[in-house]
Amino acid sequence: MVEPFASEDMFTGPPVDDALIAETEKRLGYRLPSSYLDVLRRTNGGSLRRRRCPTSFPTSWADDHFEVRSLIGIGGARGIDSNGGHGSKDMIAEWGYPDIGIVLFDMPSGGHDAVMLDYRECDGDAEPSVVYLDEDRVPRRVARDFAEFLGLLVESGDSRV
Incomplete structure (x- = not known):
């Protein structure tokens, strides 16, 4: 697998171990995907x-794509x-996203x-699927x-996009 990260940023957490994973899953109420x-x-x-x-499908970004910033x-x-x-x-509550899972990415749109x-x-x-929510909040x-x-x-x- 190609290394996906360009750099650490404010969304980079501490080293991951089994105790942190268990605590996170308990707090969120979901089992995290093994690939994540x-x-x-x-x-x-x-x-x-x-x-x-x-x-x-078209997005608020473009006719054929959207962008993420950080995992x-x-x-x-x-x-x-x-x-x-x-x-x-917190993000689900603040932005009115449907309560269907876990927000995983920081988006350029804020x-x-x-x-x-x-x-x-x-x-x-x-494992859960991955959906995109645009301003209409419809999971795609x-x-x-x-x-x-x-x-x-x-x-x-x-150029593939």
């Missing part, structure tokens, strides 16, 4: 090298599990759109799981 945890064990969040996600890690003041205005639950893990159809050992599936989502991302100047 594999990435976090190497680097717990940060700015991404590849940020553009092609879509088959949000776990733990720390700005992890997906944090309290105090920066965690996933909250007007989001990328989330969608747990609505998740049962057993299945962009990948069957987190690993597929990372594989979709391209650099902003990439």
Whole structure:
């Protein structure tokens, strides 16, 4: 796998271990996808090298894509599990996102759109799908799981988009 991170940033959390994972899952009420945890064990969040996600639908960004800025890690003041205005639950409440899972990315729009893990159809050992929420707050599936989502991302100047 190509290293997805360009650098650490305010969304980079502390080193990940089993205790932090268990605490985060308990706080959020969801089991985190193994593909997400594999990435976090190497680097717990940060700015991404590849940020553009092609879509088959128009977004507030463009006719054929949206962009993410940073993957949000776990733990720390700005992890997906944090309290105090920066965690996933806080973002769902503040921005009126549907309560379907976990907000995973910092977006260039500052909250007007989001990328989330969608747990609505998740049962057993299945991993949640990844959805994009635009200003209309309608979840649109962009990948069957987190690993597929990372594989979709391209650099902003990439001609594949």
